[in-house]
Amino acid sequence: MSGFMRLLRRDLLLAWREGGALGTALGFYLVVVALMPLGLGPDLNLLSRIASGILWVALLLAALLSLPRIFETDADDGALDVMALGTLPLELVAGAKSLAHWISTGIPLAIMAPVLGVLLNLEVRAYPLLFATMLAGTPAISFLGAIGAALTIRARRGGLLLALLVLPLYVPTLIFGITAINAALLSPDGFAASFLILSAISLVSVVLGPIAAAAALRTQME
Amino acid sequence: MSGFMRLLRRDLLLAWREGGALGTALGFYLVVVALMPLGLGPDLNLLSRIASGILWVALLLAALLSLPRIFETDADDGALDVMALGTLPLELVAGAKSLAHWISTGIPLAIMAPVLGVLLNLEVRAYPLLFATMLAGTPAISFLGAIGAALTIRARRGGLLLALLVLPLYVPTLIFGITAINAALLSPDGFAASFLILSAISLVSVVLGPIAAAAALRTQME
Amino acid sequence: MQLFVANLVVARGGRTIIDDLTFDVAGGEALLLTGRNGAGKTTLIRALAGYLRPIAGSVRLDGFDPERDVREACHYVGHLDANKASLSVMENVAFWQGYLGDGGSGTAAGDALWAALERFGLDALADIPAAYLSAGQKRRLSLCRLLVARRPLWLLDEPSVSLDAASTVLLADVIGEHVAAGGIVIAATHLPLGLGAARELRLGEQVAMS
Amino acid sequence: MQLFVANLVVARGGRTIIDDLTFDVAGGEALLLTGRNGAGKTTLIRALAGYLRPIAGSVRLDGFDPERDVREACHYVGHLDANKASLSVMENVAFWQGYLGDGGSGTAAGDALWAALERFGLDALADIPAAYLSAGQKRRLSLCRLLVARRPLWLLDEPSVSLDAASTVLLADVIGEHVAAGGIVIAATHLPLGLGAARELRLGEQVAMS
Amino acid sequence: MQNQSITQRLANPTRFMQLTDWLMPLTAAIAVVVIAAGLYLALFVAPPDYQQGETVKIMFIHVPSAWLGMMGYLMIAISSFGLLVFRHPLADVSAKAAAPIGAAFTLLALITGSLWGKPMWGTYWVWDARLTSVLILFFLYLGLMALRSALDDESLAAKQAAVLGLVGVVILPIIKFSVDWWNTLHQPASVVKLDGPAIHSSILVPLLVNAVGFSILFLALHMKAMRNEVLRRRVKALRLAEVERAAKRERTAAAPAE
Amino acid sequence: MLAMIDLGPHAAYIWGSYGAVALVLAALVAWLWFDGRRQRRLLAELESRGVRRRSDRG
Numbered sequence A, B: 001m002s003g004f005m006r007l008l009r010r011d012l013l014l015a016w017r018e019g020g021a022l023g024t025a026l027g028f029y030l031v032v033v034a035l036m037p038l039g040l041g042p043d044l045n046l047l048s049r050i051a052s053g054i055l056w057v058a059l060l061l062a063a064l065l066s067l068p069r070i071f072e073t074d075a076d077d078g079a080l081d082v083m084a085l086g087t088l089p090l091e092l093v094a095g096a097k098s099l100a101h102w103i104s105t106g107i108p109l110a111i112m113a114p115v116l117g118v119l120l121n122l123e124v125r126a127y128p129l130l131f132a133t134m135l136a137g138t139p140a141i142s143f144l145g146a147i148g149a150a151l152t153i154r155a156r157r158g159g160l161l162l163a164l165l166v167l168p169l170y171v172p173t174l175i176f177g178i179t180a181i182n183a184a185l186l187s188p189d190g191f192a193a194s195f196l197i198l199s200a201i202s203l204v205s206v207v208l209g210p211i212a213a214a215a216a217l218r219t220q221m222e
Numbered sequence C, D: 001m002q003l004f005v006a007n008l009v010v011a012r013g014g015r016t017i018i019d020d021l022t023f024d025v026a027g028g029e030a031l032l033l034t035g036r037n038g039a040g041k042t043t044l045i046r047a048l049a050g051y052l053r054p055i056a057g058s059v060r061l062d063g064f065d066p067e068r069d070v071r072e073a074c075h076y077v078g079h080l081d082a083n084k085a086s087l088s089v090m091e092n093v094a095f096w097q098g099y100l101g102d103g104g105s106g107t108a109a110g111d112a113l114w115a116a117l118e119r120f121g122l123d124a125l126a127d128i129p130a131a132y133l134s135a136g137q138k139r140r141l142s143l144c145r146l147l148v149a150r151r152p153l154w155l156l157d158e159p160s161v162s163l164d165a166a167s168t169v170l171l172a173d174v175i176g177e178h179v180a181a182g183g184i185v186i187a188a189t190h191l192p193l194g195l196g197a198a199r200e201l202r203l204g205e206q207v208a209m210s
Numbered sequence E: 001m002q003n004q005s006i007t008q009r010l011a012n013p014t015r016f017m018q019l020t021d022w023l024m025p026l027t028a029a030i031a032v033v034v035i036a037a038g039l040y041l042a043l044f045v046a047p048p049d050y051q052q053g054e055t056v057k058i059m060f061i062h063v064p065s066a067w068l069g070m071m072g073y074l075m076i077a078i079s080s081f082g083l084l085v086f087r088h089p090l091a092d093v094s095a096k097a098a099a100p101i102g103a104a105f106t107l108l109a110l111i112t113g114s115l116w117g118k119p120m121w122g123t124y125w126v127w128d129a130r131l132t133s134v135l136i137l138f139f140l141y142l143g144l145m146a147l148r149s150a151l152d153d154e155s156l157a158a159k160q161a162a163v164l165g166l167v168g169v170v171i172l173p174i175i176k177f178s179v180d181w182w183n184t185l186h187q188p189a190s191v192v193k194l195d196g197p198a199i200h201s202s203i204l205v206p207l208l209v210n211a212v213g214f215s216i217l218f219l220a221l222h223m224k225a226m227r228n229e230v231l232r233r234r235v236k237a238l239r240l241a242e243v244e245r246a247a248k249r250e251r252t253a254a255a256p257a258e
Numbered sequence F: 001m002l003a004m005i006d007l008g009p010h011a012a013y014i015w016g017s018y019g020a021v022a023l024v025l026a027a028l029v030a031w032l033w034f035d036g037r038r039q040r041r042l043l044a045e046l047e048s049r050g051v052r053r054r055s056d057r058g
């Protein structure tokens, strides 16, 4: 088994063992989605019109808050130092950890999104679309987020700073994710174009994210 | 000068010196509000209808992310231990620190809200109402938030957990904050009732928050 | 002034660390806590300061205002320095002076503050942010608290860690003066502190394991 | 195998900590780094491991695969233990074995793992989460890494901290065996490690202050 | 020994285990019988409502679930009080065990309510005061469980969860009176009222039988969960003892060398 | 027997809610049951290894 797979397995095992990690992300997602109608008023027509937007924005925020987990504990207990001595390049270390974050947070959040759609009176035929676009879009969230997570390991008040750093990076994902759903609801073929762009963004992030994150980690160790 | 005032002054000085704190909260507020139109589409009528709700929800999230600051650094560097030896009861310590959080985060966010209202095409006559309700409602955010901050000092994944714990406590503030504005926009006298309830919630929080937070801090030290 | 500790039992994480410990320390006396790692020195000191609630037993301080809590008689200097990196040396000490002390008058308080900084050789660094200090200087900054607010009972957890030889002697002097003035010092340590007459309490030997 | 360090200059936070340091260590030799607090021991070790980028000078390891980076020849054991509280003792060591080692075959790897655990007296605790270990046991768990993945250059930062007497002897034995097999050990320490023939490099004397 | 109060006798976990050894299966059996009777009455005997038609059958499970969701939280709040004030050794076990059960019943109230809402109000969900406050109750349960899972130190987690449990108790009056304070879609109280129930006995009887059955089931589940928790703590204590034993063995082995 | 009950046009909602109750309660019972068995097994394992609590010995 390669170092990449070992690392991936360990991170997933930790996410599972240290329990709550996933549960808390899902709980937060639920709470933010539930807050929105309280803020926007109970008009169900209005809610169903903006449901996909709210679900996307809330997913971004939930994923955002779980980003520090990618590197923070390993940096705090010295594991990252030892990892840097392995034969696995730091880029792949960052890649494995981002992938573990996507599997343990991104996918569950994407699965949860249609369920929460009920609270917002989302149109039933939007459910599969929502799930598909989120599955295609969430890798960008984990892999781009890793850059921010690596940059803020040693910063005071990392969380807030992290949010400020990565939210702008998420804008394209957000726009095309929502465009895809809305296009599909209006015309059956408008979906493909936006969905492809969304997937392309994710692919680019999967490549770029770990490279940038590894660079940030290197400077972080000094 | 009493211990309470000294502590308040120190916390405000620290919030100022460690700069960024305020800047990052305002920055996050700006980014979240700016993301919303991207998520909801650029329909200006729709935006102006839900503007006050979005501004409130985003304010909650921005304040939320800065909550750990209330106790975390003092717990990490042992200052909280020494504070417990002072003549000031721990309840007042928690009170002073919550107050400092309100002054350094709540008030600036409330001031910022009308400015961001421009982005959302908020009705002009709603500006003073928005500012007034936020000024009346934000104390609840800081003082109730202190409970969550005290509960999660030693928790793994503090940020996400904190959000999950305190967001439900914020619901009444959110509901009455928005009800007040909407009532005022519809009929000039509908404002007073909601505004009074909002102020009452804040007052209760100012009393209850520090007591519960101090209880949590005491168990935390062991 | 006298500190009585009777039949103290303290547990952490479900395990009994201090089991039925009885001792007393009179004013004018210094007590050194020793014992192997994990013997319970830090646990005992934190229990005396009131951070840990004992399962059984009592801690009593005779000769201190009975209206006030024992914790208001204590100074605690532990591993964490309780100072803010972004405040200057002076600002840090001044805050603790006001917070822990009786808030005496302006000029007298200012004099006491300067005297403490000079004593610990920090007067030249008064306006420098604490972030720039070396480990030893940080430790001395924490020790300044002892001098700016007068409190009878000093609880010190490995106070000489990261101090160089000269500063260790200085610390011994400061402790000696406090004791000579009738105060009580309880210090956990692995290293000799250079206190001539101090009594020693060896922890860990009497603890029943499981 | 030989490590050459030539004219090394390392700075931290804008201050030069290691200034023009030259030394070499041959295979089969152990080097102790000593010096007062803040002398730069940790800084030097982290520079050798490649965590800190030197301002000038070179670090070269002769006799190691020139295709591979020097860091792949190193073991680093520092103050932080790099183990996960929620994984068991066994799972922790097994992860590092797979990650740092050459991923040898299943049974041989399993044997090496058990041998390391037994050597450091952790075999009885194999299935227990690392969270329950005492400080000394945690330190031994970190040291297990040295045995499960074979690497020639050991960089140890105060390895004997929190070890009791018997374990300190054990550590000296393990270091001795590695040296006898032609490996290199560089260890920073304040306490005697009990290595008979080790060379000592005293840092801090040659450093110009400010 | 003889004249100890019941709480004193229960205070000892060993005693508690002995007692519940037979009490728990008995309670479970009674619960099954009563619920079976209640379901029979609900499904076969109760007439359809003149207004709501057959959907009124949902009430027979919706209302007990909602009541028990709230009762679970009350149980947590009382246990928390017992822990913080009286330091009762089983209080924390009780609080910890009640959380997932209360959360499950709250979830059921939400699900059955939604399924009732679709035919009655034309939608699964509205943001009315009663529904929203029950949702918040559910979040509080989630928060309590997440807080415990995030703190490694068990006694610390117990006290922190107790503080949160007590703070959160304000939600209960809000749920109860939300329908009176704001006019909303949801039914106001018609069973638990000062001037006696306002519904017909053909519906009231099955409802009450079901409510009693579910309550007994709640008690049985709670007892079982408490038993599991006591066992889990024993396992943990034994593990610690094992580690300690190993450490001690080493120390005695090392002693001659010193 | 159940098929005999005519629940009118909203039968799906009624069966759905009864089904949900059955499902959630069954899950709860199963979890408690297996958790209990797991703890008992762990306890037996530890005791067979000779680990005893203080109170069991005296």
Ligand code: HEM
Residues within 6 Å of the ligand: E059, E062, E063, E066, E067, E109, E110, E111, E112, E113, E114, E116, E117, E118, E120, E130, E131, E134, E135, E175, E176, E186, E187, E188, E189, E190, E191, E192
């Ligand atoms: C998700 C949606 C719902 C939630 C969370 C919910 C919650 C509750 C709660 C907490 C209670 C107990 C109140 C108390 O004891 O005072 C209750 C009672 C009740 N609910 Fe609902 N409910 C929901 C939907 C519905 C719907 C759609 C209906 C029927 C149209 C309904 C009818 C009733 C009735 C008749 C009672 C009994 C009231 C009494 O006699 O006290 N509920 N519900």
Ligand SMILES: Nc1ncnc2c1ncn2[C@@H]1O[C@H](COP(=O)(O)OP(=O)(O)OP(=O)(O)O)[C@@H](O)[C@H]1O
Residues within 6 Å of the ligand: B222, C012, C013, C014, C017, C035, C036, C037, C038, C039, C040, C041, C042, C043, C044, D134, D135, E153
């Ligand atoms: N927060 C905690 N939870 C559970 N157990 C703890 C905790 N802190 C310490 N312990 C345990 O309590 C015992 C005593 O610890 P303590 O810190 O008092 O030792 P010490 O004598 O100060 O040791 P040292 O010389 O290392 O400072 C140790 O066995 C330790 O593992």
Ligand SMILES: Nc1ncnc2c1ncn2[C@@H]1O[C@H](COP(=O)(O)OP(=O)(O)OP(=O)(O)O)[C@@H](O)[C@H]1O
Residues within 6 Å of the ligand: A222, C133, C134, C135, D012, D013, D014, D017, D035, D036, D037, D038, D039, D040, D041, D042, D043, D044
């Ligand atoms: N991250 C940092 N940024 C700036 N300066 C640092 C940093 N870390 C250490 N220093 C400074 O570098 C100098 C050398 O530190 P180093 O940790 O190498 O000392 P050391 O010899 O290991 O001391 P010790 O005996 O305490 O371990 C010290 O003066 C210290 O203040």
Ligand SMILES: [Mg+2]
Residues within 6 Å of the ligand: C041, C042, C043, C157, C188
């Ligand atoms: Mg100690």
Ligand SMILES: [Mg+2]
Residues within 6 Å of the ligand: D041, D042, D043, D157
């Ligand atoms: Mg060092």
